[in-house]
Amino acid sequence: MAFAITQNCCNDASCLSVCPVNCIHPTPDEPDFGHTESLYIDPRTCIDCGACADACPVDAITRVSRLPADQAIYAEINADYYRDRPVVAEWATPKFPPAAINTMPRFDVAIVGTGPAACYAAQALLRVPSSRITFYDRLRVPGGLARFGVAPDHTGTRRIGEHFRSMFTHPRVTMKLGVDVGVDVSHATLSERHDYVVYAVGADTDRRLDIPGIDLPGSMSARTLVGWYTGHPDVPADAIDLTGVRRVTIIGNGNVALDAARILTADPEDLVGTDISPHALAALRASTVSEVVIAARRGPEHAAFTRSECQALVTRRGVEVAVSGPEGTKQSIEELPMSAPASALQNAAVVDLNDNDVVPALGSARRIVFGFGRAPIGVSGGQRVDGVEFEDGTVVASDLVLLAIGYRGRPSPGLPFDTAKGAIRNVGGRIVDDNDARVPGRYVVGWAKRGATGGIGDNKVDSEETVEALLEDIADAPPSERRRLGRVKLRSGR
Structure with missing residues (x-):
């Protein structure tokens, strides 16, 4: 008897890495990933081990025989995804951290925001022993969209906040709440204080509907x-x-x-x-x-x-x-x-x-x-x-x-902004200016990166892409050299 993924699925793919038979799809390297509303378990392949249910951060995976009546349809929904798809036995090529991850120099990262995108970025950064992280949030309560955007009766989805909570007390993490970056502290000052800055500010305004x-x-x-x-x-x-x-x-x-x-x-x-x-x-x-x-x-x-x-x-x-x-x-x-x-x-x-x-x-x-x-x-x-x-x-x-026609980001003085997308200008998570030149040391994740599309779990792959870019930049130029170039750029106004 197989397991099934139900309504609460956050799409962050935590379940994929623990499945011993590769029966959960789409995976991040498959074309469908990010385009389906959830992941799906192939009942033809599932061996009923339950590892995925243990790994799921939002309790979205349940044994089919234990599905309550109002969720029984999810057994059929999972199976339906595979109706015209072959069994996929091949594993994708594994991804490993950079070889020099244990020899990287100490670096300090400011993450602006404490929502899911910010937390997924922090998770990826904390894999590097020399990283230090400081969260900034204009609110005095952390959590962002996971705390203030998920309906209270979606108790399973709200558990993602518990998944992140321990990170806020990590010994290499500092919290600065009630600090509005761009108002209480400028973007330039933040870049002076930290080696790198990652913006995870989401999208907090509405798309406009111009009708009388x-x-x-x-x-x-x-x-x-x-x-x-x-x-x-x-x-x-x-x-x-x-x-x-x-x-x-x-x-x-x-x-x-x-x-x-x-x-x-x-x-x-x-x-x-x-x-x-x-x-x-x-x-x-x-x-x-x-x-x-x-x-x-x-x-x-x-x-x-x-x-x-x-x-x-x-x-x-x-x-x-x-x-x-x-x-x-x-x-x-x-x-x-x-x-x-x-x-x-x-x-x-x-x-x-x-x-x-x-x-x-x-x-x-x-x-x-x-x-x-x-x-x-x-x-x-x-x-x-x-x-x-x-x-x-x-x-x-x-x-x-x-x-309720959608959200969009808003510009902040000192940050390049893409008005068409409603997001910070970037290429692959690296912030670029109006001339498409990279802004040293500045990065972006989540809705502020790609526009207000996708759910909580979609931020995981998105954030890891940005962190990979940041780590590549550290390998190319140590933090001390990056900060020197960044200060020259800020003083020159470029």
């Missing part, structure tokens, strides 16, 4: 809601007011949108004991939200959410999940392969958003409606939002509108 009314009171970023229910220090307790709110419309259909819809329609008592903020729990207990509409600009075949997040919605009790869209939407969903995210909606009822019916009474089943083919053209209202207008003529009465 988007800035009306009652229209806000879903990021604000996430910070509100996770207790982010930047989001006040009264940032979200659910008083009198019956219908919420979310523009966008990525995983953030689904998290928001799930929390807003959750039974508050199911959130007791999680890391949800006390003020959010109190507000949800008094909430009158009856329906959440998730508006997707395109059809179900282009769904931006993952199948596992959608699966978590359709298996909940007490919350109806329905779909709405142009003619043929339901048929399109039924024709999707199992691996397609929206295939989890194949048993969902079809409703008409034009009638503006809201689930009538609090205490009855709440409802989440996936509205496909709904391109927003405006948010209506006088003193406050009262609806969302869509390109097809549909108007959905709404008491609260959340924008």
Whole structure:
């Protein structure tokens, strides 16, 4: 009986190195890696040893015979990935640290940020005995996205924070919290203090949607809601007011949108004991939200959410999940392969958003409606939002509108910025200036490197690529020589 990878998969590939029979794919050297929503165990090859389950940092791997009813589908999902793929017995060429790893001179690295990308970079750096690391974070609580971006009811995924916690007390690590790099200390000063600087600052602003009314009171970023229910220090307790709110419309259909819809329609008592903020729990207990509409600009075949997040919605009790869209939407969903995210909606009822019916009474089943083919053209209202207008003529009465069309990074004075990507300018993790010349001693990882794409585990390979580049640079020029060249560059303004 094989094991299966379930909803919590973080994709960081920790399980791969311990599998004795190479039955977990895609691996980092395979084309699919980074393009699937999770890793998958091949039931034809799995020998049921359980090593992968022990290694998984987020408890995403379970013996098939022990899958609860609401996750039994993952046995089939894992098997389905291999339906048209041959058994892969060959191992990739192993990768080893540089031969000189034990003879490298001492070097000091500043890592700006304490989220997953920062921690994966630190893990890779701490393999070098001569490394010293100083974390900087503008918040006084470490963890970044793992602490303030993961929904409180995703307890498995939130365990990634426990996986990193011991690193913050490592004898070669120093923590400097409550320090805003670029404000409290300049980027130039940081480069003077440390041999190398790695930026892991993520993406903390929203993509802009330029439609009339988007800035009306009652229209806000879903990021604000996430910070509100996770207790982010930047989001006040009264940032979200659910008083009198019956219908919420979310523009966008990525995983953030689904998290928001799930929390807003959750039974508050199911959130007791999680890391949800006390003020959010109190507000949800008094909430009158009856329906959440998730508006997707395109059809179900282009769904931006993952199948596992959608699966978590359709298996909940007490919350109806329905779909709405142009003619043929339901048929399109039924024709999707199992691996397609929206295939989890194949048993969902079809409703008409034009009638503006809201689930009538609090205490009855709440409802989440996936509205496909709904391109927003405006948010209506006088003193406050009262609806969302869509390109097809549909108007959905709404008491609260959340924008969830993606995040992007923001520029920081002193760092070269790629406005198109919303990330720090870099080549393979090495920061480059506006003329594509390398900036000595400065590196970047995570969303700040590649733009706001990918989940927590995708940062592992990304961060290791950057650290490999840093170690190559140490071999080419010792830290003392690098810092001399860096100071010349900073003084000359180049």
